[in-house]
Every structure is written in structure tokens, then in C-alpha cells.
Amino acid sequence: MATSITSIRDLAASVRGRRRSLGLSQAQLAGRAHVSRQWVGQFEAGRPTAELRLVLQVLEALDLRLTLDERDGDRREPSSAIDLDALLDEHRRER
Amino acid sequence: MATSITSIRDLAASVRGRRRSLGLSQAQLAGRAHVSRQWVGQFEAGRPTAELRLVLQVLEALDLRLTLDERDGDRREPSSAIDLDALLDEHRRER
DNA sequence: ACAAAATGTCAGCGTACGGCGACAATCATA
DNA sequence: TATGATTGTCGCCGTACGCTGACATTTTGT
Numbered sequence: 001m002a003t004s005i006t007s008i009r010d011l012a013a014s015v016r017g018r019r020r021s022l023g024l025s026q027a028q029l030a031g032r033a034h035v036s037r038q039w040v041g042q043f044e045a046g047r048p049t050a051e052l053r054l055v056l057q058v059l060e061a062l063d064l065r066l067t068l069d070e071r072d073g074d075r076r077e078p079s080s081a082i083d084l085d086a087l088l089d090e091h092r093r094e095r
Numbered sequence: 096m097a098t099s100i101t102s103i104r105d106l107a108a109s110v111r112g113r114r115r116s117l118g119l120s121q122a123q124l125a126g127r128a129h130v131s132r133q134w135v136g137q138f139e140a141g142r143p144t145a146e147l148r149l150v151l152q153v154l155e156a157l158d159l160r161l162t163l164d165e166r167d168g169d170r171r172e173p174s175s176a177i178d179l180d181a182l183l184d185e186h187r188r189e190r
Numbered sequence: 191a192c193a194a195a196a197t198g199t200c201a202g203c204g205t206a207c208g209g210c211g212a213c214a215a216t217c218a219t220a
Numbered sequence: 221t222a223t224g225a226t227t228g229t230c231g232c233c234g235t236a237c238g239c240t241g242a243c244a245t246t247t248t249g250t
Contacts, residue, residue, distance in 0.1 A: 002164040006155075008148060014163050025226060036209050041227060048148035049207070049237090053103060055147055060101075065166045068109050069097040071158050120196060131239050136197060144237070146207095196247065207236080217226070 002067075008048045011055075016044040018062045032061035097162075103143045106150075111139040113157045128156035 005011050019029050019040075026040040033040070035054050043050050043058065059066060100106050114124050114135075121135040128135070130149050138145050138153065154161060 002162045005151075005161040005163050008151065011147075011163070018165070027226080037227085038210085038229085039208065041229090042208095045228085047207095048146070050147045051143070051207075051237095052106075052145045052147055052150055053143035054208085056100075056103065059163070063166050064163050066100040067097045067162050067164070068100050068106070068154070068159050069162070070113070071160045122196080132197085133199085133240085134238065136199090137238095140198085142237095144207095146237075149238085192250090194247100194249080196245100198243105198245070200243080201241095203239090205237085207234105209234100210232085211230100213228100213230085215226100215228070218224090220221100220223085 005066075009046050012044050012046045014064070015058060015062065018064055019044075022062065029058065029061060033058040100161075104141050107139050107141045109159070110153060110157065113159055114139075117157065124153065124156060128153040 003010065003014050005014070019026070024032075026044070027037045030037040030040045033054070034057055039050075039054065040058070043055070056066075098105065098109050100109070114121070119127075121139070122132045125132040125135045128149070129152060134145075134149065135153070138150070151161075
């Protein structure tokens with residue numbers, strides 16, 4: 001049951017959902033993740049400036065695993081954008 | 096080709112690896128992700144206090160996808176720790 | 191060998207983060 | 221309905237983040 005994370009809001013919603021499904025209060029989660037209760041609340045509300053380390057701590061406390069994979073082939077633009085830049089750089093070098 | 100992310104170091108290494116495999120410099124990636132070049136360098140070096148939003152921006156710029164999934168069943172302790180707390184809470188309520 | 195490109199590192203600046211205590215508002219339950 | 225639990229929000233404080241410019245060091249390419 002994997003959820004794709006494309007935004008902070010996705011992540012926040014997943015964290016809140018998981019916390020609730022485990023029957024934990026924000027305070028309990030905070031204790032396990034070594035963050036403040038207020039931090040949990042604000043993170044769940046979608047705060048984009050949260051510190052990565054603390055995010056990972058919370059995910060760990062909730063037994064949530066993050067995985068990272070490539071999505072080349074799924075996107076149309078980035079590969080052409082990359083080629084364009086590489087091309088220009090190369091062109092500049094040859095000149 | 097999915098990589099499990101269990102630490103900042105994992106993530107940083109994946110980002111650097113991906114950037115290199117795409118043939119991008121830190122400066123190029125920085126431009127695409129709307130962060131400073133120095134930020135990319137420090138993040139790749141494993142800085143744990145990076146801002147989540149910027150991390151997601153960089154992952155997007157590298158066409159890397161994050162997914163989140165539950166790992167109950169893989170761990171032995173958390174489920175017993177959670178049960179203990181829930182039990183105590185319930186016990187307190189009944190009293 | 192040398193030059194250009196890339197990366198590592200430093201310092202200054204302004205903004206804001208995380209923890210804390212506290213209180214308001216909301217929710218759950220008896 | 222009343223009460224306790226939970227969550228939202230505020231303000232204070234000290235620390236540090238991200239950007240920038242700059243320079244040192246390393247790597248790459250010829």
C-alpha cells in the first residue's frame with residue numbers, strides 16, 4: 001500500500017492518517033519522534049519548511065518507509081529540457 | 096529501481112548519484128530546483144537540517160519520485176510498544 | 191602541464207525555525 | 221450537558237537556515 005508523495009500536502013496527510021490509524025495523539029507521536037507536539041501539528045497542517053531530519057524521525061516513529069525511484073519515461077518534458085541545456089553547454093564549449 | 100531511504104545520508108547519496116548520472120552540475124541542478132548551488136552541495140554532503148520543500152523541489156528536478164509505505168510486519172518492536180501505550184491509555188480511561 | 195569547470199567552504203545578512211509555556215477552540219465520551 | 225482529551229494558535233527565545241558573493245581546492249578536459 002504505497003503512496004506517491006508529490007507534495008508536502010501528500011506527506012502531511014499520510015502522516016496524519018497513519019498516526020490516527022495507529023491511535024496515537026500528536027503528543028504521543030511527538031514523544032516517540034523526539035519533536036515537540038506543536039511541530040507535529042504544524043507539520044500535519046502542511047508546513048513546507050520543516051526540517052528534513054525531523055520529518056524522517058516522525059516517519060520512523062510511524063513505521064513508514066520512504067523509497068525513492070526514478071521516473072524517467074513517465075515524464076515528457078524533463079528529458080528534452082535536459083538535452084537542450086546539455087546541447088547549449090556543449091555548443092559553448094566548442095566555440 | 097527503488098532505493099529505500101532510511102537516513103539523510105541515503106537520500107543525499109541518491110541525489111548526488113542521480114545528478115551525476117544525468118550529467119548535471121550542482122549549479123545546473125540548483126537552477127532547475129530553484130535553490131542555491133551551495134544548498135545543493137551541502138545537501139549532497141548530508142545536511143540534516145535542510146528544508147523539506149527544497150528537498151522535494153530537488154527530487155522533482157531530478158525526476159525522482161518518493162513513495163511512502165507502511166512497514167508493519169517488518170519490525171518487531173514498534174507494534175509491541177504501541178500496544179503497551181494504547182493499553183495503558185485504555186486502562187486509565189476505564190478507571 | 192595548464193586552464194576551465196566544478197565543488198568545497200567561509201562570512202554576512204535577514205528571516206524564521208523548533209522548543210517551550212500557555213491558552214483558545216474543538217472533539218470525544220460519559 | 222459537562223468534562224477531559226486533543227488540537228490549533230500565539231508569543232518569546234536562541235539558533236541557524238538559505239541566499240549571496242567570494243575565494244580555495246579539486247576535478248576534468250585538452
